[in-house]
Amino acid sequence: MTAIRQRIPAGVAVTAVIALTLTACAKSEEGTSAAANTGPAATAASAQPTGTGCTLAGTGYPKIDLKTAKIGFSQSEKEANPFRIAETQSIKDEAAKLGVPTGNLLVTNAQSDLNKQVSDIKSMLDQGAQALIVAPLNSDGLQPALDAAKAKKVPVITIDRKVTSQPCTDYLTFIGSDFVKQGERAADQMIRVTGGTAKVAILLGSSGNNVTTDRTKGFKDKVAGTPGISIVAEQTGEFDRSKGQAVTEQLLQSHPDLTAVYAENDEMGVGAVNAIKAAGKQPGKDIKIVSIDGTRNAVKLITEGSYNAVVESNPRFGQLAFQTLQQFVDGTPIPPNVIIADDEYDETNAASKLANSY
Helix, strand or coil: CCCECCCCCCCCCCCCEECCCCCCCCCCCCCCEECCCCCCCCEECECCCCCCCECHHHHCCCCCCCCCCCEEEEECCCCCCHHHHHHHHHHHHHHHHHCCCHHHEEEEECCCCHHHHHHHHHHHHHCCCCEEEECCCCCCCCHHHHHHHHHCCCCEEEECCCCCCCECCCECEEEECCHHHHHHHHHHHHHHHHCCCEEEEEEECCCCCHHHHHHHHHHHHHHCCCCCEEEEEEEECCCCHHHHHHHHHHHHHHCCCCCEEEECCHHHHHHHHHHHHHCCCCECCCEEEEEEECCHHHHHHHHCCCCCEEEECCCCCHHHHHHHHHHHHCCCCECCEEEEECCEEECCCHHHHHHHCC
16 A cells, blocks of 8 residues: 655644554555644654554553553664754653653663663663653664563554564554655755756765665655756765765865755755855855755755755654554554655745744
């Protein structure tokens, strides 16, 4: 089944409905749900229910009360960028809204260390966590932690990055964006703002996760149909502003004819702006910039004319994650993927939508 996506404007509340899919593995077929969206919370796309999904009865997991249970949240990276800050805060805010006692929400940060994330998850299990929300550092490598959770019959929801393990077997479900589609939308914006003629450098995200792979694939596949656009360089900036700036500085020296930058997150894109200015050129004009995330810094730069477009990747998973957990413990079948609907910013709407950025 192909998901039917529907954008839900910020500020519109809708009834939560989990849509089901027949597939039991994380492939291109996507189970999706619609969820309440108060302000800019992550909102799922919509689809028609077509079968059964993962159930509490099917897994044999115990029924828990989320208001009194211990819930663990494993953050993957230090909160030094807007995405991670907003993501963690969203989990904390939703827990507080639901009345989860402060001591019952366990929060850890792996500081970009995979071994630490495995250790963090096992530690939360040892502290009695009865459900886990995990933002994986990498797509591979978390199996020991997932196995530990499964052994204790603790459901795990993964958010923002997929893992290569099996949904409903090793973890419950994935909640996040369609990263290939994000790359395609970034390519559409790049084609638009350059008029279909550009020499583009790609600032790749960190290796080892599906976000980088998919955002790269979506962009490349889409621009391949525009002969006037050529990709002249690809180099990782590790989703980091300072590294994105350093890489762009190098690329401007090795490719003085560069006319556009596709950054796979806003932090690298903002770093590129700094590098372009330091080179005596005008970002957004001499060199077009398109990126993915939706941070306040990048969207504000659009309003100032120093940036061209941003495809949103909404980090506010709290409401949707807790709703999905609640539906699972209530016996509602849960699909292997809950794909959210992301917004988009450009010169036509950045000023009016600035408040929705993070």
